[in-house]
Amino acid sequence: MKNLLFALSLLVLLSKGYGQTYVPSYATVVDQVSESNILTNLTEFENLGVKRRGTAALQNTLDWLKAEYLSYGYTASQLQEYSFTNGSTTCKNLVVTKVGTLYPNTYVIICGHYDTITGKGTNDNGSGVVTIFEVARLLQNIPTEYSIKFINFSGEEDGLVGSQNFVSTVVNATNPKMDIKLVFNIDEVGGRADMTNDTITCERDTGSPTTNNAASNVITNELIACTQLYSPLNTHLSYAYASDYMPFEDNNEVITGFFEKNQTPHRHTSTDLLVNMDPVYVYNIAKAATGAMLHFTVASTSTLASNEFNNDYQVSFYPSPVKDVLHINLGTLTDTRYSFSMVDLQGKVVFNTQVDNANLIEPIAIGGLSKGMYLAVLETSNKRIAKKIIVE
Template structure:
């Protein structure tokens, strides 16, 4: 029987290699940079910040701690957004960090989890998710991806998903056009149980109404399960989505998936939800799986082909940094008309202008824009060239 199981496993791996996701060494190299000390230190810091309830200084201190963590990773203040909402008589905050993609800058992969707690400091629920998201953000900060990424830390989850519902109502649906979301990857309570064998992560899919997004959720959740096996030592368990911050997105017909611990703690929502009752090595392995998954979902670059390298480097934007006039050198023998679009660090188009292709050099006045970093995108019928520029 053991030999038969082994042969079936090999056959499944062979089929997956032909028709599914392949192992990418560069993704594994990044996932293997997840740090156990970073995970344990983040859990310790989170625990020491206290009970994170609405209206408390502890919740505000945790928000500021999160901001400072992202800034320490190299994200700029312009990439951080504060989304405030009323929670009873109190004001609570969501923190959104945006990393702009180079091919689809206005389409987002969201990785999210809540940072508020109930009846205790919430080291597992959901300091474990916070620690995971922070480590993914650290490792992807300098990795170029095709799709934009939003790292979101929600508040108000323990009061009925208030923070994520506010974000969906006022940001996702309040943007014109509506925010284009590729998928939402929610991470909630992934710290494991001390003293148990924590070797399996539960991967969650949409199985409820509306049903229009269920098939796509099933697809990305199966991709998530494959990433777990490719980039971590964990096994996977397939389950349905439950009451966490992806639900408002699910009800908005977005595509969702998620992580949840398979050995479920008995210390949830209590004063004993502490690091001593968790398995930080399991949390470390979850972070490796989440890192590999985000590299896959956002389509991270591993190498540039010679053709792409040559195409990108034939086009120049100068001076860079620029103060008032940006000059575009279209390279050798330009024959096409182009559109220049500038995206800010939130992935929003803030400038658009036609560029005539029969001129090698075109100069454009960008002095009306605010100082900062932008993604310059030059689009024609045949090519898309993207480079970062700085206005000062």
């Protein structure tokens, strides 16, 4: 009966244009979500204490977040901290960027807050943090067409201060404005230890401005379909409210989100602890989130492409064709000092420059080169990466 109901619900989604087909290679990645990792990370998050603004616990949690991402293979160049004033203290958002292969300037954001209020917040929002960890770990070495920003916000419990600051000072301050495909927020997905947790709430935009509501509805129905394809969870469609996607929604971005169906009575109390939640539920949500992010970012299904992607340290040069400014994505290279050259078809070096203290994305002015095909070459003290580039 359950399989029949699943088939019928999937048929409904497909008839509305929201469905996705099952991708075996995506399922292979989803199957690598680790229940052990979930439990270990929830325990570590809880042990870090009450993560209130201005506390050592909040800073220690930020340090823990950074160490975790680095352990997955992300580099210091891919990690950025954004400071903001929260009351009388300074807090930080942590952003981890993975550059896409086809649309490097368009981002899928997956986010959740790491600050807590009153209690240790193992559910609200340690559960979201550890879910994002698993997605980041599993997608680290997989080429995705769209870029990803994994964001851990602070200041959520003080009125979405961190996410509002990020939208104002980063998203809208980027020139041109940051291009966001969608924002996927994960907040309080730990369930209840005293209940059966087999359903996840999928949240869509129903507020103002209304111009982004239809797109949010499409994306949320895609999230529902992915959840049903890649996890054992049932889904419940609801509306977005009071979490870090709201400043994005107000900015006319497309949002969606996960929130637990059985809502905890321990939120914002000293009893928001692992003993009162369901880590297996978090494990299943991590599977659903991983499947959804593989879909949203259009992850590669080719082993050959993945091998080439990682053999080149995820380094890329874009755009191609290029006119005046070429961007170098440092990928997972840890060397921040390199030389960059352009070689023409006769093997002559026609452009060369040295880059010191390179950012993750480094713009290189190459105006003046003749139109044609070139070999773009990045060289460090012990690595050489070359790719064909067209100048128009």
